[in-house]
Amino acid sequence: MTVTDKILTEIKQLRDDINKHNHQYYVLDDPSITDQAYDQLFRRLQKLEADYPQLRTEDSPTQRVGSIPATHFDTVEHELPMLSLDNAFDDDEMMAFEKRLKERLTHQGAELSYTAEPKLDGLAVSLLYEQGVLTRAATRGDGNRGENITANARTLSSIPLRLQGKNFPQRFEVRGEVYIKHADFKALNEQQRRSGAKEFANPRNAAAGSLRLLDSRVTASRPLTFCCYGLGIVEGYELPVSHFERMQLLQAFGFPISPYIKCLSGIEACIGYYQSILATRDNLAFEIDGVVFKLDDVEQQTRVGFVSRAPRWAIAYKFPAQEVMTKLLDVDFQVGRTGALTPVARLEPVAVGGVMVSNATLHNMDEIQRKDVRIGDVVIVRRAGDVIPEVVSAVIDQREGNLVLPRMPENCPVCGSQVSRAEGQAAYRCSGGLVCSAQRKEAIKHFASRKAMDIDGLGDKLVEQMVDQGIIDSIGDLYHLEIHQLAGLERMAEKSASNLKTALDNSKSTTLARFIFALGIREVGETTAESLANHFTSIEAIQAADIESLQMVADVGPVVAENVYQFFQQEKNRLVIDNLIQQGVHWPAVTAIENHESQPLAGHVYVITGTLEGLSRDQAAARLKAKGAKVSSSVSAKTTAVIAGEKPGSKVTKAESLGVKVLDQQAFQSLLE
Numbered sequence: 001m002t003v004t005d006k007i008l009t010e011i012k013q014l015r016d017d018i019n020k021h022n023h024q025y026y027v028l029d030d031p032s033i034t035d036q037a038y039d040q041l042f043r044r045l046q047k048l049e050a051d052y053p054q055l056r057t058e059d060s061p062t063q064r065v066g067s068i069p070a071t072h073f074d075t076v077e078h079e080l081p082m083l084s085l086d087n088a089f090d091d092d093e094m095m096a097f098e099k100r101l102k103e104r105l106t107h108q109g110a111e112l113s114y115t116a117e118p119k120l121d122g123l124a125v126s127l128l129y130e131q132g133v134l135t136r137a138a139t140r141g142d143g144n145r146g147e148n149i150t151a152n153a154r155t156l157s158s159i160p161l162r163l164q165g166k167n168f169p170q171r172f173e174v175r176g177e178v179y180i181k182h183a184d185f186k187a188l189n190e191q192q193r194r195s196g197a198k199e200f201a202n203p204r205n206a207a208a209g210s211l212r213l214l215d216s217r218v219t220a221s222r223p224l225t226f227c228c229y230g231l232g233i234v235e236g237y238e239l240p241v242s243h244f245e246r247m248q249l250l251q252a253f254g255f256p257i258s259p260y261i262k263c264l265s266g267i268e269a270c271i272g273y274y275q276s277i278l279a280t281r282d283n284l285a286f287e288i289d290g291v292v293f294k295l296d297d298v299e300q301q302t303r304v305g306f307v308s309r310a311p312r313w314a315i316a317y318k319f320p321a322q323e324v325m326t327k328l329l330d331v332d333f334q335v336g337r338t339g340a341l342t343p344v345a346r347l348e349p350v351a352v353g354g355v356m357v358s359n360a361t362l363h364n365m366d367e368i369q370r371k372d373v374r375i376g377d378v379v380i381v382r383r384a385g386d387v388i389p390e391v392v393s394a395v396i397d398q399r400e401g402n403l404v405l406p407r408m409p410e411n412c413p414v415c416g417s418q419v420s421r422a423e424g425q426a427a428y429r430c431s432g433g434l435v436c437s438a439q440r441k442e443a444i445k446h447f448a449s450r451k452a453m454d455i456d457g458l459g460d461k462l463v464e465q466m467v468d469q470g471i472i473d474s475i476g477d478l479y480h481l482e483i484h485q486l487a488g489l490e491r492m493a494e495k496s497a498s499n500l501k502t503a504l505d506n507s508k509s510t511t512l513a514r515f516i517f518a519l520g521i522r523e524v525g526e527t528t529a530e531s532l533a534n535h536f537t538s539i540e541a542i543q544a545a546d547i548e549s550l551q552m553v554a555d556v557g558p559v560v561a562e563n564v565y566q567f568f569q570q571e572k573n574r575l576v577i578d579n580l581i582q583q584g585v586h587w588p589a590v591t592a593i594e595n596h597e598s599q600p601l602a603g604h605v606y607v608i609t610g611t612l613e614g615l616s617r618d619q620a621a622a623r624l625k626a627k628g629a630k631v632s633s634s635v636s637a638k639t640t641a642v643i644a645g646e647k648p649g650s651k652v653t654k655a656e657s658l659g660v661k662v663l664d665q666q667a668f669q670s671l672l673e
């Protein structure tokens, strides 16, 4: 093909752009575009360079991995380069990957074997062990040279400082990913917010920023996790030929490996694995952006070799991006249960992580200011794990014209009451209280919700209708509802009306903790409600408590104590509570849990999965907790056992891979007895 000026200009532009984005991503930990948009640029450049080989240059960003290391750490030269991975975006590209392998290996007959595991979204590190001791840790850097981060790596408890056993290579290098789990990320950002420090855009940035701090004491305070996925140089040791077996060996040396790692036969099985991991993606404790497949036989790996930046024997099958760009059309304000006004972004609809998104939270006005997000901007939207979609940042590069920041309305968009902001608080609130139908609706929805009074069939839409039509006004009215009042409502046949009445009656039998949670006291979540119930053991005692005695309760600080105190000081709240109890809301007596240690299941951690007969998961959890056990949502090596009902999910697989006990419903019943 002949080269036109247009092609030359496009290639130059692409290289400049990619270099700029690399610098933002790798050096500044502050990405300027989404991975998806970056991949597109990168692929376009790869395509042009393939079409016009005469235009390829040594310094093109396609010829190296990442970017130059920052200046303040010592540089480490990797003895074997740390490579990147080629990507596949659909099944056809996976088939093509296998076809290429078979051609290179002139392979016929039996299926090829692959090791499969999730692609963690963190950053790659290399760990050097000499005589079984960690002597050096380095980042990937540009693939050939990285930064010496030994002092920081030593602070991670998941990185062994000394290997287990006696029989290990004299000198060898382990490679893997440093990342941050969703829950840890949330807590870290919460902490950053409280201390007035800048919040991290996502777990990957937080991990990168934390690992590349000059003060390793700060790194030590960051919740970094390590998981290994491969080896670099190895001296003085005969390793197994199977990559999968090598990983088992690394685990025996004391390295964490993926609990999801599998050895699979043939590319179809790989595609099946991809689907099953994709289906559990939102429930995983950490962020992944795809699945990595590696030819399992290391001799075959050697035979197929490398291209400049990636091995031919491995591929990352990428998931739909969890961060994408779209346009911010407008900002509305949503009134919550406590009157707080949350700015909500109205977006040009876009698929994020495989789900269409047209609204996302902007959190609060401070965040909008800090991120400088303006109406009309192109913004980066993120949806990860089970959290609601959020606007991460504006793409300032692409701002056109004179755009304005969204403004907080002076009056509540729902009831027209004045909006004000208490000193030192991020939230603006509607001052309407129970005058505001939005607040009343939210309070009732919360009261009815699964973890509160668990009123089956009383969904959000129904509550909205009932408040709008004046059938109910507050939670106190719920138990007075008559079937004939429900009959006129949309989608409310006689049968569903009587079902709802039954559900209301059933919900009256509850626990003290649920009841306290259901009241919707500001900042009293499930855990705090439970602590309050266990400490005071009666609603009367909680109502009578002063701020000082409230603060004696585990996880109740001055702010929560003040909220609880103020709530019960209000006459109307006490009346509502009395009224509910008069209508039959009741709970079994609570015995004070002073000494957790003496309870039969103290110190044990259970995970519940699947459907249990005659028992909701919440109810099962309550029984376990009543015996002093902890109930967690994710399986780890610390889990005592997984309780599996009908149709259990991936948690059982994970438990099995970790050697954690799995109990069926019968075993669970005997445990409780």
Ligand code: IVH
Residues within 6 Å of the ligand: 083, 084, 085, 117, 118, 119, 120, 121, 122, 123, 124, 140, 177, 229, 230, 292, 311, 314, 316
């Ligand atoms: S293997 C020679 N396995 O993805 C192959 N990489 O895009 C080198 N990553 O730099 C990498 N999980 O930071 C491999 N299970 C996994 C991975 C993984 C995450 C990251 C790693 C690497 C990047 C390549």
